[in-house]
Amino acid sequence: MFNSLNKILSPPIFPDDEEKTRAAELLNTVLIALTLLFFIALIALILGGSGLYRVYTVVGIFAFVLAILQFPLRQGYVRQVGYLTILIVTAVLTYALINGGTVRAPGVILFTLTIIISGLVLGRRAGYWTAAINTIIFITILWLEINGKLPEPLLGVNIQQAIVFAGNAAMVAILLGLALRRMNESLEQARSGKNQLSKLNAELEQRVEERTEKLAESTEQIQRRATQLEAIANTARSAATIQNLDQLLPAITRDISARFGYYHVSIFLLDENREYAILSAANSQGGQNMLSRGHRLKVGEQGMVGYVTASGNPRIALDVGQDAIFFNNPDLPETHSEVSLPLRFGQEIIGALDIQSTEANAFSQSDMEIFSILADQVSIAIQNARSLEQVQRALQGMESTSRHAVGQSWQSYTETIKTRGYRYDGLKPEPIKMSSKSTEDKNALSIPVQLRGQSIGHLKLRAIEQSHEWTEDELAIIESTAERVAIALEGARLLDDAQKRASRETFLSEMATKLGASFQLDSILRDTVEELGQTLKGSKVTFQLVDPSAPPKVNDAGGNGTAGKKRVRHDDG
Numbered sequence: 001m002f003n004s005l006n007k008i009l010s011p012p013i014f015p016d017d018e019e020k021t022r023a024a025e026l027l028n029t030v031l032i033a034l035t036l037l038f039f040i041a042l043i044a045l046i047l048g049g050s051g052l053y054r055v056y057t058v059v060g061i062f063a064f065v066l067a068i069l070q071f072p073l074r075q076g077y078v079r080q081v082g083y084l085t086i087l088i089v090t091a092v093l094t095y096a097l098i099n100g101g102t103v104r105a106p107g108v109i110l111f112t113l114t115i116i117i118s119g120l121v122l123g124r125r126a127g128y129w130t131a132a133i134n135t136i137i138f139i140t141i142l143w144l145e146i147n148g149k150l151p152e153p154l155l156g157v158n159i160q161q162a163i164v165f166a167g168n169a170a171m172v173a174i175l176l177g178l179a180l181r182r183m184n185e186s187l188e189q190a191r192s193g194k195n196q197l198s199k200l201n202a203e204l205e206q207r208v209e210e211r212t213e214k215l216a217e218s219t220e221q222i223q224r225r226a227t228q229l230e231a232i233a234n235t236a237r238s239a240a241t242i243q244n245l246d247q248l249l250p251a252i253t254r255d256i257s258a259r260f261g262y263y264h265v266s267i268f269l270l271d272e273n274r275e276y277a278i279l280s281a282a283n284s285q286g287g288q289n290m291l292s293r294g295h296r297l298k299v300g301e302q303g304m305v306g307y308v309t310a311s312g313n314p315r316i317a318l319d320v321g322q323d324a325i326f327f328n329n330p331d332l333p334e335t336h337s338e339v340s341l342p343l344r345f346g347q348e349i350i351g352a353l354d355i356q357s358t359e360a361n362a363f364s365q366s367d368m369e370i371f372s373i374l375a376d377q378v379s380i381a382i383q384n385a386r387s388l389e390q391v392q393r394a395l396q397g398m399e400s401t402s403r404h405a406v407g408q409s410w411q412s413y414t415e416t417i418k419t420r421g422y423r424y425d426g427l428k429p430e431p432i433k434m435s436s437k438s439t440e441d442k443n444a445l446s447i448p449v450q451l452r453g454q455s456i457g458h459l460k461l462r463a464i465e466q467s468h469e470w471t472e473d474e475l476a477i478i479e480s481t482a483e484r485v486a487i488a489l490e491g492a493r494l495l496d497d498a499q500k501r502a503s504r505e506t507f508l509s510e511m512a513t514k515l516g517a518s519f520q521l522d523s524i525l526r527d528t529v530e531e532l533g534q535t536l537k538g539s540k541v542t543f544q545l546v547d548p549s550a551p552p553k554v555n556d557a558g559g560n561g562t563a564g565k566k567r568v569r570h571d572d573g
Contacts, residue, residue: 010028011024011025011028011029012024012028012073012074012076014076020076020078023078023079023082023121023122024073024078026120026121027073027078027081027082027085027121028070028073030085030117030120030121031066031067031069031070031073031081031085034063034066034085034089035063035066035067039060039063065084065088066085066088069081069084069085078121079122082117082118082121082122082126083122085117085121086114086117086118086121086122086126086130089113089114089117090114090130090133090134090137093114094137094141098141098144114130114134115127115130115131115134118130221366225370228260228370229370229373231259231260232370232373232374232377234255234259235252235255235256235259235374235377235378236377236380236381238251238255239251239252239255239377239378239381240381240384242381242385243384243385243388244385244389245382245385245386245389248381248382248385249267249280249281249382250281250282250283252265252267252281252378252381253265253266253267253281253282253283253287254283256283256355256374257283257284260355262355262356262357262362263284263334263356263357263358264282264283264284264286264287264332264335264354264355264356265282265283265284265353265354265355265356266279266281266282266283266284266287266290266353266354267279267280267281267282267343267351267352267353267354267378267382268280268296268297268305268309268351268352268354269343269350269351269382270299270309270349270350270351271296274299275298275299276296276297276298276299277296277297277298277299277305277306277309277351277352278294278295278296279291279294279295279296279297280351284332286329286331286332287331287332289331290331304317304338304340304354305340305352305354307340308340308341308342308352309342309349309351309352311342312342312344312349313342314339314340314341314342314368314371314372314375315339315340316337316338316339316363316364316365316368317337317338317339317340318336318337318360318361332356334358335356335357335358336357336358336359336360336362337356337357337359337360337361337362337363338354338355338356338357338363339354339355339363339367339368339371340352340353340354340355341353341355341371341372341374341375342375343375343378343379343382344375344376344379345379345380345382345383350379350382350383351382353371353374353375353378355371399452399453402452402453403452403453403454406451406452406454406456406490407454409493410451410454410456410493413493413496419431419432420432421457444460444461444462444463445460445461445462445463445470445478446458446459446460446461447459447460447461447478447479447482448482449482449485449486449489450482450486451486451487451489451490456486456489456490457485457486457489459478459481459482459485461478507531507535510531511528511531514527514531515527515528525543525545528543529541529542529543
């Protein structure tokens with residue numbers, strides 16, 4: 001019950017109009033107060049026994065009407081209800097004054113109430129008009145009373161009271177107007193402050209929203225950059241495991257396409273003359289078709305790859321404007337965005353990395369840093385593979401040269417030795433006769449003795465029992481022995497060569513010393529043939545001086561010479 005009563009007595013609220021809500025709140029309070037006042041006045045009149053039944057009826061009717069005005073007030077008819085309220089109050093007070101009795105004196109005072117209500121609810125001008133109308137009504141009633149047109153009052157009314165009433169009404173109207181003006185100014189200031197506060201609040205919310213959006217964009221960019229850098233690291237890690245260039249390039253294109261989501265990735269490498277950029281790898285079917293045709297682009301003249309390999313600057317092309325010319329490749333009809341980056345090693349451009357997307361505006365300038373890092377990693381992988389291939393080719397050449405040198409050295413060395421092998425039959429080792437032929441034995445095992453990839457002998461074993469099978473341990477021992485035999489034989493050969501060189505150097509040193517001590521021609525010639533004859537066993541040495549201007553000829557002694565020249569001979573033994 002109390003909730004229903006509170007709902008009925010509470011003032012209406014109009015969210016879209018603050019001034020209207022304020023006026024409705026005041027008018028609601030006035031209506032409630034006047035309704036109660038009229039009913040109380042009606043009860044007081046009845047209990048007082050004045051007998052003015054017409055007044056009772058009028059007051060009761062107006063009290064009921066004031067109570068009914070709550071309904072249109074809640075429908076939003078605030079000013080209309082305000083005018084009706086002022087009119088009803090003024091009418092009731094006028095009727096009370098006209099009908100005389102003890103109601104006159106309070107009625108005169110209550111006229112001031114209409115001025116206040118009018119000013120508060122309807123504004124200052126309405127208060128002024130109400131004061132003027134009330135003054136006119138009071139003066140009219142006074143004129144009627146003086147001329148005997150009204151019932152005789154209990155309290156006499158004169159001209160002084162009329163002047164006082166008019167001055168009082170004017171003073172109330174003026175004071176109320178000033179108060180309302182001050183209140184309106186305060187309200188305007190409050191509204192202005194509220195508007196400014198709302199504006200500042202809106203600006204602050206907008207700034208917060210903008211910063212939140214920027215933060216979200218920055219966070220998204222950071223996450224995207226982190227994802228891209230992780231993909232680059234994984235691509236570089238995968239590329240580092242592939243050492244063959246022919247396998248490396250296709251693997252890089254497939255890896256970039258899978259990790260970054262681009263439908264076409266290709267790698268171009270410059271030819272030796274740096275005249276053409278040759279397509280070396282591609283992941284898409286269109287790229288494979290171009291590879292089969294030997295696709296190449298003129299450096300500095302054809303396409304984005306030609307521009308990039310000539311200038312060394314990356315470039316982005318979109319499927320609009322002047323860049324649309326780059327998207328007329330029938331092998332790649334779905335391309336709508338493209339980025340090309342130079343592949344460089346140091347200051348040298350070695351090719352280009354070309355990435356194409358089916359989406360428009362798939363690349364931006366901010367992506368250049370990431371793709372430049374990717375291009376650098378690809379360049380390093382390519383250069384490492386090239387360097388490894390060069391090293392492998394150099395090693396192969398060195399190994400081939402080394403094998404050839406080892407073969408020649410052992411071929412010469414084996415011609416100088418008498419025993420080229422030994423056989424052991426369980427009793428004692430015996431030299432192998434070169435004329436003996438070995439018979440094939442299915443149970444025999446032959447292990448090559450290799451030195452730097454060149455076979456210098458064979459280690460052969462034959463089991464006594466035909467059913468014997470060589471175990472892994474036995475094979476490991478035999479192979480290890482063959483390796484160590486090869487090393488030992490090479491050491492022996494090198495030692496023999498070193499000893500021969502040392503002997504030769506010693507002979508030459510002693511020969512030079514002996515010849516340097518002789519100052520006579522005969523002594524020098526004799527010492528020369530004697531030393532050579534003693535050193536080179538089983539040989540005859542002849543030294544003969546000849547005429548440089550005479551043609552050489554063969555004599556009976558078997559040497560070259562010219563008649564009349566001196567000859568020295570040494571026979572060994």
